[in-house]
Amino acid sequence: MTNKIKEKILLELETWMDEHEYSANEFAEKSGVPSSYLSYMRRGQHFIVVDKKEVAIDDKYFRMIAETIEYNYSNELKWSIRQTPQLVQMLSVLEDAKRFGYTNIIIGGTGAGKTFCADIFVKQSPKDVFKITVGSMDTIGDLIDKLCEQMRLNVSGSKTKKINAAIKELLRMKLNGRQPTVIWDESEYMKQATLCNVKEMHDHLHGKCALILIGTDQLKTKIERLKSKNSPGMPQFYRRVKYGIRELKPIDTRYKEFLAGIEDKKLVQFIQRECENYGELRDALLPAMREADRLGEPLTENLVRKVLNLPKMTA
Missing domain, CATH: 3.40.50.300 (P-loop containing nucleotide triphosphate hydrolases)
Structure with missing residues (x-):
């Protein structure tokens, strides 16, 4: 983890603590990061002093902060919130x-x-x-x-x-x-x-x-x-x-809130035919969306089938 990413995590931490009115001790207890480490980190120091020697603070503590405040420092593709009726x-x-x-x-x-x-x-x-x-x-x-x-x-x-x-x-x-x-x-x-x-x-x-x-x-x-x-x-x-x-209202399995931006009409039909609820929809689409992003390819039915290890669509 680079120092630039660590600094960004700490900036996001300060914003999060202000927004939710958390003290340093409360956040240390919630996140599991030792309060002494958190004090050093918030002062911009990436080292702690142990027996008069500087020891680097392990990257895991920065990851623990990021997970607690749900900051996506790696820009990993996430499942976005849709305004479903439910x-x-x-x-x-x-x-x-x-x-x-x-x-x-x-x-x-x-x-x-x-x-x-x-x-x-x-x-x-x-x-x-x-x-x-x-x-x-x-x-x-x-x-x-x-x-x-x-x-x-x-x-x-x-x-x-x-x-x-x-x-x-x-x-x-x-x-x-x-x-x-x-x-x-x-x-x-x-x-x-x-x-x-x-x-x-x-x-x-x-x-x-x-x-x-x-x-x-x-x-x-x-x-x-x-x-x-x-x-x-x-x-x-x-x-x-x-x-x-x-x-809660029954699920509309046309999934218009989720499928509006998908250009492959066969994929839309596949999802509407195969997925019975939002959970199944997410399980089917998210891994394929990440793979499409990694490969720089469009999201298609064949790509979804490939990622899910399903038979390829026939003409």
């Missing part, structure tokens, strides 16, 4: 929830861009928005630990103690004029006990902190089934979230 709708729900402290459940099809949109939202307010990805094996204890880690809370002890500490911190943020938001992505994997835990958080935080569950229709089906079975805590949970459920 993205516009979801951002509107998230913004309202953050502003008013709503509890919402966002339901959308697989590959509709739910995680992509949630990540955009986190980037807009990295200090106030905490996103947790729910795993299929996660217990309630695992998710509480993930939340405390996201909030940088060093709490030990019981699950109750940890969740109370998280609630207390979220309330403190609200009192300080901030708009805390907790997002659980892929919430269809949530177990009944975790859903009841969300109810508990809602009871303490409604109007003060947004609580968002994001998932497929499997999540809605699970909640309704548990409620109809009168499972412990679920009728109460359903009563609190019933009018907070938001379903």
Whole structure:
């Protein structure tokens, strides 16, 4: 990595810290870059003093900064944001929830861009928005630990103690004029006990902190089934979230927001025929777009087929 690139990364860092109101210590904790290294780097020094000797700061720390602030210093071709109906709708729900402290459940099809949109939202307010990805094996204890880690809370002890500490911190943020938001992505994997835990958080935080569950229709089906079975805590949970459920519009598989600039009409037809959602569209196009950029060739169906290791188009 050249010094010119390092200097550019550090300039972008200063802009990012000012924009998001991060202190040096907060950024060091978020990025994992040692605070002493960060201090040297921000002063324009690429060396640290160890045993009275100057030692170069490893390039990895500059890369860690760039990754944290999402600065593309290598000019690698990235997937650009498109104003899909689902993205516009979801951002509107998230913004309202953050502003008013709503509890919402966002339901959308697989590959509709739910995680992509949630990540955009986190980037807009990295200090106030905490996103947790729910795993299929996660217990309630695992998710509480993930939340405390996201909030940088060093709490030990019981699950109750940890969740109370998280609630207390979220309330403190609200009192300080901030708009805390907790997002659980892929919430269809949530177990009944975790859903009841969300109810508990809602009871303490409604109007003060947004609580968002994001998932497929499997999540809605699970909640309704548990409620109809009168499972412990679920009728109460359903009563609190019933009018907070938001379903995203179905995907228009003509993909006009993505395909408008593609000249190869056969490629457009291929994508519309083969891709069922935005996720598949990205997986099909992005590697081929990068290869076309590397080769200086136009983006065509045959190039996409080549990159994806599919049979070549016949005449």
